[in-house]
Amino acid sequence: MRLHTLMSLLSLRALEAFGQQQWPLHDNGFNKVVQWDHYSYIIKGQRLFVWSGEMHYWRIPVPELWIDVLQKVKAAGFNTVSFYSHWGYHSASEDALDFESGSHDFTKLFDIAKEVGLYVLFRPGPYVNAETSAGGFPGWVTTGGYGTLRNNDSRYTDAWTPFFSTISQIVSEYQITTGGHVFLYQLENEYGNQWRNPIARTPNYPAIDYMERLQSSARENGIDVPLIHNNPNFNTKSWSKDYSNEGGNVDNYALDHYPSCWSCDLSECTGTNGNVPDFTTYDYFSNFQQVAPTQPSFLAEFQGGSYNPWPGPEGGCTNTTGPNWVNVFYRHNIGQKVTSMNVYMIFGGTNWGGLPFPLVGTSYDYSAPITESRTIGDKFQETKLFGQFLRVARDLTKVDRIRNSTNYASTSDIFTTELRNPDTNGAFYVTAHTFSPSTALTTFKLKVSTSVGNLTIPQYNSSIVLNGRESKILVTDFKIGNEKLIYSTAEVLTVSVQGKHPLVFLWLPAGESGEFFLGVARHGKIAKGDAIFGVTFHQVSGGIVVSYTQIEGSAVLEFDNHVRVVLLDRNAAYHTWMPSTSTDPYTPDDSTVVVQGPYLVRSAKVEGNSVKLTGDWSGKTRFEVFVPSSVRSVIFNGKKANVEKTSYGSLVGTLTGSPHTINTIQSKLPTLVNWKVKDGLPERSPDYNDSRWIVADHNSTQNPTVPATYPVLYASDYGFHTGNILWRGRFKSSNQTGVKLSIIGGTSVGWGAYLNGAFIGSWLGSNTVTMGTLELSFANATLKSNSTNVLFIIQDHMGKDQTSGATNARGIYNATLIGGGLFSSWKVAGKAGAETNIDPVRGNINEGGLHAERLGWHLPGFDDSSWESGSLEKNLTSASANFYRTVVSLDIPTGVDLSLGFTLSSPPGSKLRAQLYVNGYMFAKYIPHIGNQVFFPVFPGILDYHGNNTIGLSVWAQSAAGASVSVGWKVVEVVESSFKLGDTSYLRPGWKDRSQYY
Ligand code: GAL
Numbered sequence: 001m002r003l004h005t006l007m008s009l010l011s012l013r014a015l016e017a018f019g020q021q022q023w024p025l026h027d028n029g030f031n032k033v034v035q036w037d038h039y040s041y042i043i044k045g046q047r048l049f050v051w052s053g054e055m056h057y058w059r060i061p062v063p064e065l066w067i068d069v070l071q072k073v074k075a076a077g078f079n080t081v082s083f084y085s086h087w088g089y090h091s092a093s094e095d096a097l098d099f100e101s102g103s104h105d106f107t108k109l110f111d112i113a114k115e116v117g118l119y120v121l122f123r124p125g126p127y128v129n130a131e132t133s134a135g136g137f138p139g140w141v142t143t144g145g146y147g148t149l150r151n152n153d154s155r156y157t158d159a160w161t162p163f164f165s166t167i168s169q170i171v172s173e174y175q176i177t178t179g180g181h182v183f184l185y186q187l188e189n190e191y192g193n194q195w196r197n198p199i200a201r202t203p204n205y206p207a208i209d210y211m212e213r214l215q216s217s218a219r220e221n222g223i224d225v226p227l228i229h230n231n232p233n234f235n236t237k238s239w240s241k242d243y244s245n246e247g248g249n250v251d252n253y254a255l256d257h258y259p260s261c262w263s264c265d266l267s268e269c270t271g272t273n274g275n276v277p278d279f280t281t282y283d284y285f286s287n288f289q290q291v292a293p294t295q296p297s298f299l300a301e302f303q304g305g306s307y308n309p310w311p312g313p314e315g316g317c318t319n320t321t322g323p324n325w326v327n328v329f330y331r332h333n334i335g336q337k338v339t340s341m342n343v344y345m346i347f348g349g350t351n352w353g354g355l356p357f358p359l360v361g362t363s364y365d366y367s368a369p370i371t372e373s374r375t376i377g378d379k380f381q382e383t384k385l386f387g388q389f390l391r392v393a394r395d396l397t398k399v400d401r402i403r404n405s406t407n408y409a410s411t412s413d414i415f416t417t418e419l420r421n422p423d424t425n426g427a428f429y430v431t432a433h434t435f436s437p438s439t440a441l442t443t444f445k446l447k448v449s450t451s452v453g454n455l456t457i458p459q460y461n462s463s464i465v466l467n468g469r470e471s472k473i474l475v476t477d478f479k480i481g482n483e484k485l486i487y488s489t490a491e492v493l494t495v496s497v498q499g500k501h502p503l504v505f506l507w508l509p510a511g512e513s514g515e516f517f518l519g520v521a522r523h524g525k526i527a528k529g530d531a532i533f534g535v536t537f538h539q540v541s542g543g544i545v546v547s548y549t550q551i552e553g554s555a556v557l558e559f560d561n562h563v564r565v566v567l568l569d570r571n572a573a574y575h576t577w578m579p580s581t582s583t584d585p586y587t588p589d590d591s592t593v594v595v596q597g598p599y600l601v602r603s604a605k606v607e608g609n610s611v612k613l614t615g616d617w618s619g620k621t622r623f624e625v626f627v628p629s630s631v632r633s634v635i636f637n638g639k640k641a642n643v644e645k646t647s648y649g650s651l652v653g654t655l656t657g658s659p660h661t662i663n664t665i666q667s668k669l670p671t672l673v674n675w676k677v678k679d680g681l682p683e684r685s686p687d688y689n690d691s692r693w694i695v696a697d698h699n700s701t702q703n704p705t706v707p708a709t710y711p712v713l714y715a716s717d718y719g720f721h722t723g724n725i726l727w728r729g730r731f732k733s734s735n736q737t738g739v740k741l742s743i744i745g746g747t748s749v750g751w752g753a754y755l756n757g758a759f760i761g762s763w764l765g766s767n768t769v770t771m772g773t774l775e776l777s778f779a780n781a782t783l784k785s786n787s788t789n790v791l792f793i794i795q796d797h798m799g800k801d802q803t804s805g806a807t808n809a810r811g812i813y814n815a816t817l818i819g820g821g822l823f824s825s826w827k828v829a830g831k832a833g834a835e836t837n838i839d840p841v842r843g844n845i846n847e848g849g850l851h852a853e854r855l856g857w858h859l860p861g862f863d864d865s866s867w868e869s870g871s872l873e874k875n876l877t878s879a880s881a882n883f884y885r886t887v888v889s890l891d892i893p894t895g896v897d898l899s900l901g902f903t904l905s906s907p908p909g910s911k912l913r914a915q916l917y918v919n920g921y922m923f924a925k926y927i928p929h930i931g932n933q934v935f936f937p938v939f940p941g942i943l944d945y946h947g948n949n950t951i952g953l954s955v956w957a958q959s960a961a962g963a964s965v966s967v968g969w970k971v972v973e974v975v976e977s978s979f980k981l982g983d984t985s986y987l988r989p990g991w992k993d994r995s996q997y998y
Contacts, residue, residue: 021400024294028251030224033177034184036252040296040339040397043119043176043183046586047397049339050184050296051390052080052121053304053346056130058089059364060349061103061842061921062941064982065374068897069347070109070116071602071979072370075577076380077387079585081113082121082342084128084189087163088138089355092844093719093835094159097166102841102987110174113181117583120174121228121300121342123186124167126160126214131307131364132355133799133845134806135189139721140835142800143714144702144807150191152209164214165221172222181585186228186300187214190256192236194248203246211239211248226251230300233257233272240292253292254300254340255284259329263359264308264317264367279437279469281329284336285401297338303329304343305367309359310748310931311767316367323382324469326369328432330386331471335417335430337401343383348372350937353846353922354722358746358770358798361933362925373899373937373972376600381574385493385507388578391587392495395426395479402427406434409444410456414466416446425451425477431464432471439468450476450486450517452542457487458515460538460547464489465512480504481589483519483563486543490514490550493568494578497590498628501562505576505594508550510569519543521559527648529555533567554596556648564648566594566626577601579613597623598655599975610635614978616897620657626650637978658976660896666971670888672951677870680852680881680954683726683829684754686790690728692998694718694834696826703809708742711826713812715797720830723848723922727793727812727828733785734821742773742814746798748930750913752879752958754792755781759879762958764911765796765930771813788824791815794881794956796913797848829854832997839920840989846922850915850954852883854997858917860887860950861990872953875964881956892945897977901937903968912963917952918942919988926965935970941984 023038035042041050053073057066073081083106090104091097098104113120127150128136137149147153174180193207215227227250229239237243240253259282261269288297308316333341348366356362365372369380390396399419408416408429415434420427429448433440443463445456457474458464466472478485480495481502490506497503508514518524521544524537533555538545546557548567555567568576579601582591593611595601601615610633611625625634625643627650634641634651643653682688698712707713715725743751743763747770752762758781763772783789797810815823830849838844847853856862864885876882892898902916904926916924916936924936943949957963 052342135802168221190232194238208248254298256301264312298340301344318367395421486517488516507573579604594626616975676867680883693827708814714809719834736819738818751795858952859991877962899972911959
């Protein structure tokens with residue numbers, strides 16, 4: 001069979017050599033709705049460059065906000081959105097699956113994707129990685145009782161089957177084959193395990209068996225779209241039908257790549273990326289041609305930013321994947337002949353509750369184009385310039401890579417890749433610095449082949465410019481409606497065909513000269529723009545060449561063949577939007593209108609002689625709308641705007657400035673005072689009544705790590721998988737002088753110990769240590785002779801490790817009394833009710849075992865009237881903990897979209913661990929000696945903008961010096977917006993009696 005594959009590849013190569021390459025057209029054998037070949041995906045007969053962005057619904061647990069994110073994804077020019085699921089988010093226990101409550105019902109996303117016009121790549125797992133606890137495995141799967149996981153062990157198979165079957169059934173209803181928008185389904189994640197030796201193609205049967213089981217399960221449960229898989233690197237070469245006929249192959253091979261490190265801590269990537277980030281681009285083409293030549297070259301994850309580990313810089317590291325990175329690296333992928341790509345992440349979101357794995361804290365902003373606060377800036381806009389070009393560069397879906405070399409340009413400092421569509425002869429010249437990290441300003445001319453002959457461009461201007469970390473894709477024979485651009489040295493931003501006539505937007509950095517050749521046209525005139533553009537029309541055989549210098553702003557040119565060309569600088573391009581009146585993800589060129597000016601345009605509808613636009617803006621904003629000539633009025637967010645028609649047919653008007661600014665909103669927010677306070681750690685007292693706690697008495701564990709002492713004190717063995725874990729060990733005094741404790745909590749774990757109520761020491765934590773070991777003396781405590789002594793321990797649980805580390809224990813590895821004697825008993829407390837008593841909407845990951853959490857003090861409606869009044873600034877003066885509550889009423893103006901959050905601060909040198917709860921949701925974990933995050937965005941919907949909000953704060957002072965934390969509001973952005981949140985009260989259910997979890 002393998003020989004057969006090789007033979008067919010050889011004969012393909014031979015055909016190629018004679019220039020007669022015929023690539024096979026594939027489908028998955030179930031239907032022909034989604035087909036593919038060497039060039040691209042073909043959906044319902046139409047080729048599509050799959051341009052996708054990743055978001056995780058479980059990191060934005062307010063379903064009412066999903067449309068906001070998806071509209072922004074669409075506005076950036078994407079045609080696809082990708083979602084990981086998260087088994088652990090949906091499954092609190094072996095017997096429980098929640099796909100209904102709040103954000104657990106992700107099917108709303110499919111409806112929104114359809115409404116907005118995006119296809120969906122769905123990635124259910126069962127393992128997803130994603131910097132989430134245990135890579136998305138539920139806590140109950142990580143005990144060791146289901147084996148080492150991610151293989152064909154029947155215990156593991158039985159565990160994932162209910163989840164995987166159910167999710168496949170749910171998704172099957174939304175597939176493109178039944179009228180939905182889900183068109184690809186990914187099995188597992190970065191499971192490049194098909195081979196024991198990928199070069200020798202030595203099969204790894206347990207892995208193959210696992211993939212086959214997943215595949216059968218997906219098919220049996222109704223998935224009939226292509227199955228894909230994302231290889232973690234070039235070497236694994238797994239699951240490609242072109243590479244072998246071994247079992248487990250999926251329909252489409254794909255690759256993941258993070259050329260500038262997936263972490264803001266660059267040292268995490270030295271093993272794979274070398275000396276990152278050095279702005280080095282990579283060769284993907286060879287890998288795709290070797291492993292999957294008859295399939296579209298698919299980067300199922302391509303870097304959209306980086307996660308920020310605990311010690312990473314506050315606010316992330318956009319600088320390493322900023323606008324210039326987006327510009328160069330995304331264009332580079334075009335040169336690699338990639339035609340399917342998913343940006344990981346387009347929107348990161350928040351790692352609330354127990355979502356994070358140990359290396360990261362509460363933010364998953366990911367320095368992504370759409371920030372955690374849902375705002376958009378230059379990185380988003382640069383992504384949009386690329387995405388909007390892709391949208392109209394239809395010929396890119398079928399290109400051969402003709403050549404790549406330094407011979408195209410007049411200097412060897414410029415490397416060019418020529419891609420050409422064999423059917424239309426349209427070509428794309430991807431130009432970049434030969435040395436990709438170069439910051440030089442390089443000028444050059446370029447040799448191109450066009451339908452009017454071989455040319456060296458520009459012909460009239462002096463040169464094309466690449467200013468340092470910049471790349472340009474220059475087009476030849478580029479279709480614009482029924483007309484053609486023979487070439488352009490400015491990049492194409494978009495083409496909108498209105499009333500059959502094309503409107504072309506070309507952009508250049510201000511100050512650079514541009515030149516384009518418009519076929520057929522004989523005459524052109526400047527309809528807008530002053531003389532400094534230096535526009536010159538050169539009549540040539542076959543059309544007209546226009547040379548100009550781009551200055552700030554825009555110019556409009558009109559031609560006798562009814563083509564209008566708008567020339568823009570980068571900033572004007574950033575403020576240009578192309579909403580579509582169609583919900584087709586393909587976004588036909590004749591379905592778009594072009595709007596310049598506002599912060600965001602979300603949608604457009606043409607009704608009679610009006611265009612109805614929705615979007616966001618803040619200050620007084622001049623706007624210009626390019627619409628079909630029949631349209632005479634503009635309705636923006638439901639209000640008619642005064643507009644005038646320009647001589648070249650667009651409509652211009654002004655949106656009045658919003659009365660609401662960051663400052664006006666910030667100054668009106670209620671101050672966070674009137675706190676109530678209560679001891680947050682009563683369990684340290686020897687008299688605390690732990691009769692309702694779980695007895696920790698197991699003498700054996702299935703965990704792969706054999707504990708040093710017994711009973712087994714691993715939290716997951718007792719059903720506790722998230723947050724803080726509390727332990728109480730009893731022993732009779734026999735002259736012990738101390739205790740040796742080794743406690744595992746994952747990187748950055750912290751813990752503290754008390755003997756008979758007296759603090760005896762704590763492990764403060766470090767970013768590299770997963771288990772804190774200390775020998776603590778009893779000298780500062782009072783040992784009770786002839787009666788029972790109580791050792792109390794509070795430990796933090798930083799989430800579970802990913803990949804093969806998912807089963808690593810959290811708990812006490814070693815508890816040894818120094819000086820003799822044994823513990824007579826142990827008890828443990830974690831999340832109230834362990835795997836039961838799940839919060840009806842917030843779900844199973846929100847809480848841990850803090851006293852406040854067990855009793856529900858963090859929830860709205862808990863009665864704290866008997867508590868003392870306190871202030872946050874009134875310090876904890878010892879190693880202990882407090883829980884603070886306050887209720888504040890918000891009355892945010894309607895009609896605005898406000899991005900809000902909390903800042904947490906403490907005196908320098910503080911050793912504390914704090915958690916902030918907003919209407920019951922744990923949205924901030926603040927550990928100043930471990931991490932740098934001080935600002936914590938909180939979504940509207942978690943916050944009630946028009947009512948009372950319960951804010952809870954747990955402060956655990958890890959050292960005898962005590963601690964204090966200050967909390968403040970921070971307004972990130974406020975815009976007038978069409979976006980309306982709707983009723984989210986169901987997301988904030990109130991307190992119910994939990995005294996049984998005392
Ligand atoms: C990939 C993985 C993702 C995520 C990413 C880094 O390797 O597939 O789930 O972990 O790395 O953010």
